[in-house]
Amino acid sequence: MKRFEIALKTAPYSFGGPQMERLTWLEMRLKESNPDDPYESCESKYEKLKARKRRLKFERSRIHDWGLFAMEPIPKDEMIIEYIGEIIRESVADERERKYQRLGIGSSYLFRIEDQTISDATVKGNLARFINHSCDPNCYAKIIMVKDDPKIIIYSKKDIALGEELTYDYQFEPEADEMKIPCLCNSKNCRG
Numbered sequence: 001m002k003r004f005e006i007a008l009k010t011a012p013y014s015f016g017g018p019q020m021e022r023l024t025w026l027e028m029r030l031k032e033s034n035p036d037d038p039y040e041s042c043e044s045k046y047e048k049l050k051a052r053k054r055r056l057k058f059e060r061s062r063i064h065d066w067g068l069f070a071m072e073p074i075p076k077d078e079m080i081i082e083y084i085g086e087i088i089r090e091s092v093a094d095e096r097e098r099k100y101q102r103l104g105i106g107s108s109y110l111f112r113i114e115d116q117t118i119s120d121a122t123v124k125g126n127l128a129r130f131i132n133h134s135c136d137p138n139c140y141a142k143i144i145m146v147k148d149d150p151k152i153i154i155y156s157k158k159d160i161a162l163g164e165e166l167t168y169d170y171q172f173e174p175e176a177d178e179m180k181i182p183c184l185c186n187s188k189n190c191r192g
Helices: 003-013 042-051 090-102
Strands: 056-060 066-070 079-083 085-089 110-114 117-125 139-146 149-156
Touching: 042 079, 079 117, 085 090, 090 110, 090 117, 110 149
Parallel strands: none
Antiparallel strands: 056 066, 079 149, 085 117, 110 117, 139 149
């Protein structure tokens, strides 16, 4: 079974924005403040992200099987969605990566948060896992601290139009050719 097939099987249980019923993040506080507006904290912005889920949908993508698309215009530097997955140690992630490769799933739903902490959205995750890689992305991922827990937030890197596919740079480390996942973004500066 391919990785996108696993994601599609669990997609009905996914939704945009934080999944509060799966994770115990209800009374979080962010320690980081917004440099653009000293009066609006990241905590406030994060609360708005939870309350106002962006209108997003997953559908077929020209980049790679399925993608996540904006169903409303999104201004530059806005929080779009939290990337949610099962939080695991690096040793567990290494074991799962080998298993996923053996099964032909791949490992692109593994997202490193810290040296020993990985988020695995292969089976447990939200719509953010459908965001494809691009060497010229319109989004970026930023790790923010919430009550001493790191959270992955996807932000808009530039203005995003209605119907535009969301992408960010996965920043994969160079791998041996037999392990390399080919880049299909077709951007002008594609690294292959």
